[in-house]
Amino acid sequence: MQYKLLLPEITLAAGILAIICADLVVARESRRQTAFGLGLLTLTIYLMAAAALGGVTEHAFAGHLLVDPWGSFFKLFFGVTGLLLLFLSYSYVGQRSLAPAEFVALLLGAYLGMSLMVSSEQLLTAYVGLELVSLTSYLLAAFLRQDPLSTEAGLKYFILGSVASATLLFGISFLYGYTGSLELATIAGSLSTGEGMVVIGSLLFLCGLLFKLAAVPFHVWAPDALQGAPTPITAFFSVGSKVAVLVLAGRFISHFSGVLAQEVHYYLLLVAIGSMTVGNLVALRQTNLKRLMAYSSIAHIGYLLVAYFLGTPEAYAALRVYVGVYAAANLGIFAIITWTESQNRGIEIDSFRGLGRVQPLFGLALGVFVFSLVGIPPTGGFMGKLLLFMASVQEAHYILAVIMVLNGVLSVVYYYRMLRSAFFEDSEWIAPITKNAALEAVVLVAVVVVMVTGVWPGWLQM
Amino acid sequence: METYFEVLFFICAGLLFYPFTMQAARLFRPSGSSARKLANYECGVQPIGQAQVQFHPNYYLLALLFVVLDVEAVFLFPWAVQLKELGFFGLAEMFVFLGIIVVGLVYAWKKKVIQWQ
Numbered sequence: 307m308q309y310k311l312l313l314p315e316i317t318l319a320a321g322i323l324a325i326i327c328a329d330l331v332v333a334r335e336s337r338r339q340t341a342f343g344l345g346l347l348t349l350t351i352y353l354m355a356a357a358a359l360g361g362v363t364e365h366a367f368a369g370h371l372l373v374d375p376w377g378s379f380f381k382l383f384f385g386v387t388g389l390l391l392l393f394l395s396y397s398y399v400g401q402r403s404l405a406p407a408e409f410v411a412l413l414l415g416a417y418l419g420m421s422l423m424v425s426s427e428q429l430l431t432a433y434v435g436l437e438l439v440s441l442t443s444y445l446l447a448a449f450l451r452q453d454p455l456s457t458e459a460g461l462k463y464f465i466l467g468s469v470a471s472a473t474l475l476f477g478i479s480f481l482y483g484y485t486g487s488l489e490l491a492t493i494a495g496s497l498s499t500g501e502g503m504v505v506i507g508s509l510l511f512l513c514g515l516l517f518k519l520a521a522v523p524f525h526v527w528a529p530d531a532l533q534g535a536p537t538p539i540t541a542f543f544s545v546g547s548k549v550a551v552l553v554l555a556g557r558f559i560s561h562f563s564g565v566l567a568q569e570v571h572y573y574l575l576l577v578a579i580g581s582m583t584v585g586n587l588v589a590l591r592q593t594n595l596k597r598l599m600a601y602s603s604i605a606h607i608g609y610l611l612v613a614y615f616l617g618t619p620e621a622y623a624a625l626r627v628y629v630g631v632y633a634a635a636n637l638g639i640f641a642i643i644t645w646t647e648s649q650n651r652g653i654e655i656d657s658f659r660g661l662g663r664v665q666p667l668f669g670l671a672l673g674v675f676v677f678s679l680v681g682i683p684p685t686g687g688f689m690g691k692l693l694l695f696m697a698s699v700q701e702a703h704y705i706l707a708v709i710m711v712l713n714g715v716l717s718v719v720y721y722y723r724m725l726r727s728a729f730f731e732d733s734e735w736i737a738p739i740t741k742n743a744a745l746e747a748v749v750l751v752a753v754v755v756v757m758v759t760g761v762w763p764g765w766l767q768m
Numbered sequence: 769m770e771t772y773f774e775v776l777f778f779i780c781a782g783l784l785f786y787p788f789t790m791q792a793a794r795l796f797r798p799s800g801s802s803a804r805k806l807a808n809y810e811c812g813v814q815p816i817g818q819a820q821v822q823f824h825p826n827y828y829l830l831a832l833l834f835v836v837l838d839v840e841a842v843f844l845f846p847w848a849v850q851l852k853e854l855g856f857f858g859l860a861e862m863f864v865f866l867g868i869i870v871v872g873l874v875y876a877w878k879k880k881v882i883q884w885q
Contacts, residue, residue: 323871330878 308366311373314355314381315425318418321348322411329407338399341406345392348414352421353385369489370431377424379626380553383633384424387545388417390637390751393744395538398644404449404536412449413542416442420550427490429478429511432554436474436518439547440467446542447535459534466527467518474514480507494561508562508570515555519548521611522580525604532600537647540596541640544603545633552610552629556622559614574615579709581608586716595643595653598720599636602679605717606632609694609710616697623767624693630766631686631759635675638752639724641745642668642675650737661728664735669728671749676721678756681714686759693763829881833873840869 309316325344332340356378363374391413399406419438426432444467448460482488484503485496496504513524520528532540562570585605592598606628613625642661643653645668651657662669678687691714698707759766808815847854847862854861876882 323868326875327871330875 356381455534470517477510578611621697628690634755658727659733
C-alpha cells in the first residue's frame with residue numbers, strides 16, 4: 307500500500323485539522339494546553355511513523371514521493387526539533403497571549419511542507435512542499451500583530467520570498483522545457499550535456515534555493531526577518547526550514563555531473579566561502595542577540611554548503627553531524643534568549659549580564675553551546691567541524707580548510723561577547739526571577755545532545 | 769526555437785493592437801466633451817463622492833472565503849465528470865477534500881468572520 311509511505315505526512319495533516327477543530331470546542335482557558343498537547347501528540351506519532359520507515363527506499367505515487375534513509379534521517383531530525391520548539395514556545399505564546407491553535411497549526415504546517423520537501427526527487431512536489439513552508443513562515447514571522455518590527459519582518463520576508471519562489475519556478479520551467487520531465491533523475495541525464503538552457507535553469511533553481519537558505523549574496527532579508535519574528539519562530543527559521551531547503555539543494559546538486567558539475571561546484575564554493583566570511587564579519591558588530599544569531603546562521607550555512615561542494619560520502623556524513631549539533635546548540639541558545647526575554651530583559655547581548663549568577667544552569671549551558679558553535683572540544687561542534695575539515699583535506703582542498711579554520715577563529719570574537727556578558731559583567735535583575743521548566747528541559751536536552759555528539763558522533767550517522 | 773515564432777507574433781500583435789485601435793477610433797469618432805461625459809459610469813446611477821473610500825476589513829475575509837469555495841468548485845467539476853471511472857476511491861477522496869474545506873469554513877464561522885459588526 308502506497309499510503310504507508312506517506313504516513314508521517316498524513317499524521318501531520320490530521321494533527322493540524324484536529325488542533326483547529328479542538329480550538330473551536332474547548333473553553334478559552336484551556337486552549338493553549340489543548341493546542342500544544344495535540345501538537346506534541348502529533349509530532350510524537352510523526353516521529354514513530356518516520357522511524358518505522360527508517361530503512362525503506364521506495365518510490366511511490368508515480369515518482370512524486372521518494373522515501374529513502376537520507377530523507378528519513380531528516381524527518382526524524384524535524385520531529386525532534388519540532389518537539390523542542392513546542393516546548394520552547396509554550397510559555398512565550400502564553401505570556402503574549404497569542405492565538406495558540408493558529409500558532410501550533412501553522413508551525414506543524416511548515417513541518418508538513420518540510421517533510422514533503424525532503425522526501426521528493428520530483429521538482430513539482432518539492433516546490434509544493436517549499437511553498438507550504440514559505441507561506442506558513444511568512445505568517446509566523448508576522449505573528450506578533452501589534453509589533454511593528456514583526457509586521458515588517460513578515461512583509462519583507464513575504465515580498466523577497468515571493469521573488470525567490472518566482473526565480474525558482476522560472477528555473478524549473480527552463481528545466482522542464484528542455485528535458486520534458488520534472489524527475490530529477492531524468493533531468494540529470496540532460497544536465498551533463500551542459501546545454502545553455504539547462505545551465506540557466508539550474509542556476510535559477512539554485513539561486514532560488516540559496517535565497518531561501520539566506521546564503522551570501524542572497525542573505526540581506528534574513529537579519530530583518532529573524533529579528534522581527536517571535537523568538538521561537540526565529541529559532542525555527544534557523545534550524546527548521548533552512549535544513550529542509552538544504553536537503554532539497556543537496557538532492558539537486560548530487561545529480562550534477564560532467565562539465566556542468568565543475569562550473570556549478572565552483573559557484574557553490576564561492577557562495578560557501580562568501581557566506582562564512584560575510585556572516586562572521588558582520589556578526590562582529592551586532593548587539594541584538596537575534597540579529598547576531600541570524601548572521602551566525604548565515605555563516606553556518608556556508609560551512610554546510612562546503613559539504614555539498616565536496617560531495618564525498620565523508621562530507622555527507624559530516625553534514626549530518628554538523629546539522630544535528632548546530633540545531634541543538636542553536637535551539638539551546640534560543641531557549642535561553644526566550645527566557646531572558648520573558649524576564650523583561652530585552653534581546654540585546656547586554657541582557658545576558660549576570661546570567662551566570664542568577665541562573666547558573668543557563669549560564670553553564672550557554673558556555674557549552676557557544677563552545678559548540680565555535681568548535682572547541684569536547685563539544686559536538688568540534689566533531690562536526692573536524693569531520694568537515696578532514697573531508698576537505700581528503701579531497702586536497704587545503705586552502706578551503708584554512709579558510710574554514712580562520713572563520714572559526716573569527717566567530718570566537720562575537721560568541722565570546724555573549725559569554726563575557728553572562729559571566730564577567732553584572733547588572734541588577736529587577737523583576738523577580740521565575741523558573742521555567744519547559745525551557746530548562748529544552749536546554750538540558752540540547753546540552754546532552756551536544757556533549758554526547760562530542761564523544762560519539764556516530765549516533766547521528768546510523 | 770522556430771515553433772516559438774507564433775508566440776512572438778502574438779506578443780507583437782498584442783502590443784500593436786491597442787495603439788492601432790485607439791488611433792483608428794480617433795479618425796472616425798466625433799470629438800468634444802462635456803462634464804457629464806467625463807463622469808464615471810456607474811450603471812447609470814449618478815456617482816456620489818470619491819471612489820477611494822475605506823472598506824470594512826471584513827470584505828477581505830469574505831472575499832478569501834469566496835475564493836476558497838471557488839477553488840473547491842474548480843476541483844469539483846472535473847471530478848464530477850470523471851466520477852464513474854474513479855469509482856468509490858474517488859468518491860472517498862473527494863469527501864476527504866470537502867471535509868478539510870468544511871473544517872476551514874466552520875473555523876471561519878466560529879471566529880465570527882461571517883458575522884457583520
